[in-house]
Amino acid sequence: MVKRRVYVAKVEELPPRIGFAMTVDDKKIAVFRLSDGRIKALENVSPYRQGPLAEGTVSGEYVYCPLYDWKISLLTGKVQEPDEGQVPTFEVEIEQDDVYVWA
Numbered sequence: 778m779v780k781r782r783v784y785v786a787k788v789e790e791l792p793p794r795i796g797f798a799m800t801v802d803d804k805k806i807a808v809f810r811l812s813d814g815r816i817k818a819l820e821n822v823s824p825y826r827q828g829p830l831a832e833g834t835v836s837g838e839y840v841y842c843p844l845y846d847w848k849i850s851l852l853t854g855k856v857q858e859p860d861e862g863q864v865p866t867f868e869v870e871i872e873q874d875d876v877y878v879w880a
Contacts, residue, residue, distance in 0.1 A: 780868075785876040791816065796831030796840070801880040806867060807831035808878065809840065809851055816869050817851040818878045824862030 783801050791797055791810040798821050799806050807821035807830045819840075821831050828844035835841075839848050839857070848857040854864035868879040 780879045782870065782877045783880050785818075785878055788816070788871065788874045788876055791876065794835040796821075796833060796835070798829065798831035801878070804880050805829075806878060806880060807840075808869070808876070809835055811835070811838065811851065816871065816876055818867040818869050819849070819851060819854050820865045820867075822864070823847060823849070824856060824864060825860070830864070 785799060785808050793810050793812050797808040805821040806818055808818045810816050821829055823830055823842040825845055825847060828842040830840050830842060832843040833840040838851050840851055841848055847860045849864055854866040856862035870877045
């Protein structure tokens with residue numbers, strides 16, 4: 778499947794530490810602006826019972842699943858031990874003040 782660049786929002790439209798949910802084709806994506814200004818994107822589905830990660834609590838470089846409190850890296854998508862799993866991540870590109878994801 779060929780990835781394409783998809784517009785998300787202006788940087789200032791993404792509040793820090795609050796998830797922004799979007800769908801591209803059949804992919805559910807959660808986009809986050811970290812407190813240091815970096816923007817990260819991962820699949821908006823927790824590996825356990827498919828909780829919506831965009832509704833999770835963000836702390837540093839992690840998001841906590843709103844249903845089961847699993848700690849997931851916003852950098853790698855890896856679920857932290859003792860839980861197991863991996864969430865797909867998406868490349869983010871910022872051009873001027875426009876945020877794009879490759880999906």
